[in-house]
Amino acid sequence: MVENGFQSSFMQEAAARGFIFQCTDPAALDDAMAKGSVAAYIGFDPTADSLHVGSLIQIMMLRLLQKHGHRPVALMGGGTARIGDPSFREEARRLMTEETISANLAGIEGCLRQFLAFGGGASDAILANNADWLDKLAYIDLLRDVGVHFSINRMLSFDSVKNRLDREQGLTFLEFNYSILQSYDFRELNRRHGVVLQLGGSDQWGNIVSGVDLVRRTDQKSVMGLTTPLLTTSSGVKMGKTANGAVWLSEARLPVFDYWQFWRNTEDADVGRFLRLFTDLPLEDCARLESLQGADINEAKKILATEATALCHGHEAAQAAAQAARQTFEEGKLTAADLPVHTVPQAMLAEGVPVFRLFVEAGLAKTNGEARRLVRGGGARVNNAVVQDENGVIAEKDMVEGAIRLSSGKKHHVLVKVG
RNA sequence: GGAGGAGUGCCCGAGUGGCUAAAGGGGGCGGACUGUAAAUCCGCUGGUGUACGCCUACGUUGGUUCGAAUCCAACCUCCUCCA
Numbered sequence: 001m002v003e004n005g006f007q008s009s010f011m012q013e014a015a016a017r018g019f020i021f022q023c024t025d026p027a028a029l030d031d032a033m034a035k036g037s038v039a040a041y042i043g044f045d046p047t048a049d050s051l052h053v054g055s056l057i058q059i060m061m062l063r064l065l066q067k068h069g070h071r072p073v074a075l076m077g078g079g080t081a082r083i084g085d086p087s088f089r090e091e092a093r094r095l096m097t098e099e100t101i102s103a104n105l106a107g108i109e110g111c112l113r114q115f116l117a118f119g120g121g122a123s124d125a126i127l128a129n130n131a132d133w134l135d136k137l138a139y140i141d142l143l144r145d146v147g148v149h150f151s152i153n154r155m156l157s158f159d160s161v162k163n164r165l166d167r168e169q170g171l172t173f174l175e176f177n178y179s180i181l182q183s184y185d186f187r188e189l190n191r192r193h194g195v196v197l198q199l200g201g202s203d204q205w206g207n208i209v210s211g212v213d214l215v216r217r218t219d220q221k222s223v224m225g226l227t228t229p230l231l232t233t234s235s236g237v238k239m240g241k242t243a244n245g246a247v248w249l250s251e252a253r254l255p256v257f258d259y260w261q262f263w264r265n266t267e268d269a270d271v272g273r274f275l276r277l278f279t280d281l282p283l284e285d286c287a288r289l290e291s292l293q294g295a296d297i298n299e300a301k302k303i304l305a306t307e308a309t310a311l312c313h314g315h316e317a318a319q320a321a322a323q324a325a326r327q328t329f330e331e332g333k334l335t336a337a338d339l340p341v342h343t344v345p346q347a348m349l350a351e352g353v354p355v356f357r358l359f360v361e362a363g364l365a366k367t368n369g370e371a372r373r374l375v376r377g378g379g380a381r382v383n384n385a386v387v388q389d390e391n392g393v394i395a396e397k398d399m400v401e402g403a404i405r406l407s408s409g410k411k412h413h414v415l416v417k418v419g
Numbered sequence: 420g421g422a423g424g425a426g427u428g429c430c431c432g433a434g435u436g437g438c439u440a441a442a443g444g445g446g447g448c449g450g451a452c453u454g455u456a457a458a459u460c461c462g463c464u465g466g467u468g469u470a471c472g473c474c475u476a477c478g479u480u481g482g483u484u485c486g487a488a489u490c491c492a493a494c495c496u497c498c499u500c501c502a
Contacts, residue, residue, distance in 0.1 A: 234457080235457070235458090261455080264455065265455060265456075266456075267456055267457060268454095268456050268457065269456085269457075270456095271456090294454075295453090295454040295456090296454090297454080297456075298454055298455080298456080301454095301455085301456080325455080328455095329455055330455095354468065356468080357468075365448095367465090367466070367467090368466085368467075368468070368469095369464095369465080369466065369467080369469095370448080370464085372469080373448085373449080373463055373464075374448075374449065374463090376449090376462090376463080377448080377449040377450065377462065377463060378449070378450060378462095379448075379449040379450070379463095380449090390469090391468075391469085408448085408449080409448075409449060409450090410449095410455065411455060
C-alpha cells in the first residue's frame with residue numbers, strides 16, 4: 001500500500017480509498033495540495049444524455065477533490081464529440097447532430113450536479129466545454145503551435161497505441177490526433193482556469209502524459225496527471241453492465257429502485273472496495289462492513305446500496321428504494337410503493353392485453369420474442385404467480401391494490417398502473 | 420501504385436453450393452442451489468400477436484444457379500510485404 005507518506009488530506013484519502021493508479025509526480029502533487037487549493041479536471045464525452053456507473057469513479061474523484069477544498073473542473077467534450085471518439089470503432093462513428101450533442105451535454109450536467117456543487121467559490125466546481133476553443137481552431141495554426149511538440153516515435157511507444165499496432169487493429173490519423181486535442185484541452189484549461197491536474201481512467205495515461213508534456217514545452221509550466229484503476233468486478237467482468245445495458249445515473253434512464261438493486265447485488269469480494277470508492281462512509285466503517293462474513297455481509301451491501309444511491313438520487317429516494325426492496329424481498333409484499341412504475345392507458349387494460357405484450361410494454365423485455373422466451377423459461381410472473389401461458393390475457397381484474405406487478409426473474413419488478 | 424491476405428450474429432470464431440437463422444466459446448437472460456453473493460449445474464439467446472408461414476442477416480452492389488455466407492464481377496474497408 002502506498003497510502004501513507006502523503007501530507008495532503010486529499011492524497012491520503014484518495015490513496016486509502018483506492019482511487020490512485022498512476023501519478024506523474026505524486027510528491028509534487030502532494031506538496032501542491034498541502035499548500036493550497038488545486039484545480040483539476042476530467043473530461044466527459046457527451047455520447048449519451050446521461051453518464052453511467054463506468055464514469056462514477058471519476059465523478060467520485062472530483063467529489064473528493066471538492067471535499068478537501070480543491071476545485072473540480074468537469075470538461076465536456078462538446079468539440080471532440082463532433083469528430084466522434086474513434087476508440088469505439090464502428091459504433092460511435094455515426095456523427096451526432098448539434099441538437100443531440102447539446103441535449104446530451106445538458107443531461108450529463110444534470111448527472112454531475114447530483115454529485116458536485118457548482119458555483120463561483122474557491123472549491124466550487126466548474127463546467128467547461130472544449131467546443132469553446134476547439135471550434136475556433138485553425139488546422140495550420142494547430143499544427144505549428146501544438147503539432148511540433150508531438151513526436152511520432154514517442155506516440156508509437158505508448159501502450160495504448162502499441163497494443164493496437166501489435167494486434168493489427170489499425171490506427172487512424174484521427175485517433176492519433178485525439179491525444180493532441182486532449183493535450184490542447186489541458187493547456188487551455190491551465191491557461192483559463194489554472195488547472196494543474198488532469199484525472200482520468202488508466203486508459204487515459206498516454207493522453208494525459210502528452211498534455212503534461214505540451215504544457216511544459218510551450219508554457220514552461222509543470223502540470224500533473226493522475227489516473228484511477230480500471231474497475232472490474234472480482235469475477236473479472238467490466239463494471240456497470242446490466243440487463244438493459246449500462247447502469248445509468250439519471251433517473252429517466254434507470255429507476256432509482258434498479259440503481260439501488262445494482263449496488264445491492266455487488267459480489268461479496270467487491271463490497272469493501274466499492275464502499276471506499278462509491279460512498280462517503282469513513283474508512284473505519286468500510287473496513288468493519290467489509291469484514292462481515294457469510295450472510296451477514298448482506299447488511300453491508302444494503303448500506304452500500306443506500307449510501308451510493310443517496311449520492312446519486314438523494315437520501316429520500318435512496319431510503320424509498322431501500323424500503324421498497326425490503327418490502328419486496330424480505331416481507332414478500334406484492335405491490336410495495338416505490339417499485340418502478342409503468343403506466344398504461346386505461347383502455348389497454350379494459351380490453352385486456354396479452355401477457356407477453358405487457359412485459360414488453362413495461363420494459364421487462366425488449367421484444368415480443370424475448371418476452372415469450374421469458375415465459376417459456378418460467379421466469380415471468382404476474383402478481384407473483386408464474387405465467388404459464390404466454391398468450392394469456394391480463395385485464396383490470398388482475399389489479400391488486402391498484403397495480404399489477406410484473407416480474408422478470410427474482411429481481412426485476414415493475415408495477416403497472418393505469419394513467 | 421504492385422503483390423498477397425482478410426471482412427460472419429452483442430464479441431471472439433467455425434463454416435467453401437442445398438441438411439445454415441448459420442458449429443463452438445464468451446457475454447447476456449431465465450431456472451436450480453444459496454445469502455437478492457460467488458462457484459457450479461440446466462435451459463434460452465434475429466424479428467414478426469407463434470407462423471414447419473413471412474421478413475431480415477455472413478462488408479456493399481450486381482451476377483451465375485432450381486438453390487449462395489459459400490461461385491463470379493466491381494466496389495468499400497482493414498492487414499502484411501514491396502515501391
